[in-house]
Amino acid sequence: MNIIETRALSRSYGKRRAVDNLDMHVAAGEIYGFVGKNGAGKSTAMKMIAGLVNPSSGSIELFGTQPRAQRSGQEFSRVGALIEDPGILPTFSALENLMCKAIAIGVVRPDAHCRELLELVGLDDTGATRVKKFSLGMKQRLGLALALVGGPDLLLLDEPFNGLDPESTRKMRNALVRLNRERGVTMVISSHVLDQLDRMATSFGVIRSGHMVRELSVDELHQECGSSIRVRTSDPARALAILEEELPGAALRAEPDGSIIASAPARHAAARFGGAAADPASNATPSPEDIARTLTDHGQLILELAHVERDIEEYFVELMGGADA
Structure with missing residues (x-):
């Protein structure tokens, strides 16, 4: 079953097509590496999938459901997203940021759930420190924790390794792989750090000028490359x-x-x-x-x-x- 399936998906801004007839297929349980240049349309495509931007044309299916049915929010509630800048409250602590979202969406036992997420992303020792004092990498990890509030079945992560040092990158990569393997969370991850994607992705999609150039499995990739x-x-x-x-x-x-x-x-x-x-x-x-x-x-x-x-x-x-x- 495909968790995400787009057909001829397009988004125009004036005369410019940010996404152009994009056909994308992400199967359940995959870690899908979404690869392309800056400005290729990755973020715009992910925003449309997350329901943050409306398509100009084409269609999206999430969990086998057409977009019109998705507008009820039922399918989007199963999606966690970290796209571009994390949506955080700078004068709140990391825990308070997570609690705001957890309470808003009705998470059971929100305090325990949020503390577990802080531990997962390595922010459990930040206490009452306001988020505005966080480094870029810490804010990025908080953004991932926010995307995980409520236990989504699908994660859309746009450059999640941005601003992270090598050790933090390794920890985040391992956390994502663990979520995928132990909880079956399907992920779409865009990144310019190709060696990190190669270590975790099970399939890839390559986008150029808003159009999907090729989708391939990790097996097919290593048949094409290497010795x-x-x-x-x-x-x-x-x-x-x-x-x-x-x-x-x-x-x-x-x-x-x-x-x-x-x-x-x-x-x-x-x-x-x-x-x-x-x-x-x-x-x-x-x-x-x-x-x-x-x-x-x-x-x-x-x-x-x-x-x-x-x-x-x-x-x-x-x-x-x-x-x-």
């Missing part, structure tokens, strides 16, 4: 059959130009958290020597053999439309 071997022979079909039989642990695909790409097996989500899938020996790309020896032993004439490295960041930059991303 691989390109080989071309005089008989591509026969060479592919030989490699599939002799190197069953490799991921093989035939390219339109007749070459064959050999890479490591798809890295499943479990690999990022340990377990059998994380074993390097079971996920290694075949060596050029392995491929050359296998094909030569079966009488194949090798026309080309090359080792290819493709960086994930470079791949996303290409999809986003250039090196100025």
